[in-house]
Amino acid sequence: MATVLVIDDNSSVITALELLFSLHGIDAVGATTPDAGITRMMRGDIDLVIQDMNFDADTTSGDEGAELFQRLHGQWPDVPVILLTAWTELERAVEVIKAGAADYVGKPWDDHKLLTTVNNLLELSEARRELSRSARVARERRASLSREHDLRGVIYADDATERVLSLAVQVARSPLAVLITGPNGSGKEKIAEILHANSGRSGPFVAVNCGALPSELIEAELFGAEAGAYTGANKAREGRFEAADGGTLFLDEIGTLPAAGQTRLLRVLETGRFTRLGSTRERSVDVRVLSATNADLAAMIRDGTFRQDLFYRLNVIELRLPPLSERPADILPLARHFLGADRMLAADAERALLRHRWPGNVRELRNVMQRAGLLTTEQVITAAALDLPEPDVMLDAQEIPADEIVRVLRDHHGVIAQAAAELGLTRQSLYRRMERLGIPRR
Known part of the structure; x- marks a missing residue:
């Protein structure tokens, strides 16, 4: 049952309101001075306050009520306050409303209108408290996630992002391939960094933007090349797979990988072995492969521009990062x-x-x-x-x-x-x- 505190120097007002509220399932308690009202608030369990604007018989300015409201609002900002006011105090009451009071009710009050106002404010206050409780639980949950895992400084507050992060740290230690999907600019590389940071792998995190590389150089970038393997290859170079040995290779914009690159990538994923361009010697690496795309790979498979078997190798686990909207x-x-x-x-x-x-x-x-x-x-x-x-x-x-x-x-x-x-x-x-x-x- 909700509890309303009535602060009024007129005990008959307190009694009348206690009776009115008791008939409608609301508990009410009274205080005849501002100090007594503050003392009762400190004991807790007050859901709403109804306060007078004047407490001395020879005072009509409303200053006492304004001062009391400031004390209440300063210590208990989430508790709604209704002002009991005479018409002579209306201007002062409006000022207090602007300062944060929930509403004002003129004397003599209308029982039905007062009950409607009180019930609505109690419901709104409970909804606000419930949201505050939910927000507190969410903050504690997010703090725990940050304490237990390396989230690479990611900034977030939305439940949708939290679900992605929770799944990411859950699968981080698995050797299985992960496909991160989501629109451009949504933070897919940050998710890949989090997966690597919590994987327990001691090797480096190596990122490759497949869409930024000329198609004729992608294989050399990924698998390396011997001297003379192509025009301009004056010396041997290691590829990104070798650079990521013992760590994680992140292939962004995987949907742009040309057909030849898809074929070679599939073999590496299946065997863990590859050859540099211009070489016949096989090399083996221990690499966790993460990939990301904003493309519809299923549609590309239907169009014949992306290999279905490679898709299944890359998409063992999918992490979908929603757009910011x-x-x-x-x-x-x-x-x-x-x-x-x-x-x-x-x-x-x-x-x-x-x-x-x-x-x-x-x-x-x-x-x-x-x-x-x-x-x-x-x-x-x-x-x-x-x-x-x-x-x-x-x-x-x-x-x-x-x-x-x-x-x-x-x-x-x-x-x-x-x-x-x-x-x-x-x-x-x-x-x-x-x-x-x-x-x-x-």
Whole structure:
């Protein structure tokens, strides 16, 4: 049962509210002075406060109520406070509302309206506390993941990213091949680094971008070449497989590997042996192969441009890294990281970052923040400084984190139309998102 604390110097007001709430399944306790109210708050178990604006008989300014609210809000910012106010105190009450009070109720109050306000605030407060508890559990889980594994300094806060990281460290010590899929700029190489860092392999991490190499040189890059093996090969050189012996070889953009390179790679994966270009001597290596692609390899297999048997060799374990738009909780932590500790994001900048689609993913976000940091002399970065294009359509409600919705609802005292406007949603979209997340309507 929820508990409401009534702080009022008039004991008859306390008694009336205790009776009203008891008839509707709400427990109520009273305090007749601000100090007594603070003392009762310190004992805990208070879900909502209803406070008077004046406590001395000869005082009508509302200053006492404003001071009491500041004490309450400073120590218990998540507990909603309703102001009991006379019409003569209305202007002062509005000031306190702007400072963070949840609502005000005029004297004499309407029982039905007061109960509706109290029930809605209790539900919203419980949803906020539940989200806070969930966020705390998630932080503890992420901290444990970082303590137990080397995550190479990755910045994240989204559950989708956490699932990828958890699976990555789970399979890191296996010798099996891993295929990392995801769009360009999403951080696939960082996942490969994490796999290597937690593999227990003592050799180096060697990365090759297959898409950046001329097709005629890919085999020499991967397998090495003897002197004279091709024009310009004046001396023998080791390939990336030899360089990665005892460690990990990361083949990025594996879908661009030409047919001859695919055939030779398949043989190495099957036997662990290869020959340099221009040589007949077989060499053997102990290499864990990781690969990554943003291409649809299944479609390439159907088109005959990628070998199916090689696909099965590479795709023993698949790690799918979602685009940044599908892990919105990562956006602001990453933005702050790229911006630097000495700069801050304004509220409108945060909203703009959350609304943007990020087709270039983490790479685009990094470029935007670095550009804004370089071109802006102010410490606080605004939305204008980000220079992001206006969205063509409203942001999908599915992309807005639950805690952001609860925060905006609280800022607007539960008024759906105002909250939806700030979030860039229609009222119907916001209602659907609230229902799915279990956030109560006011």
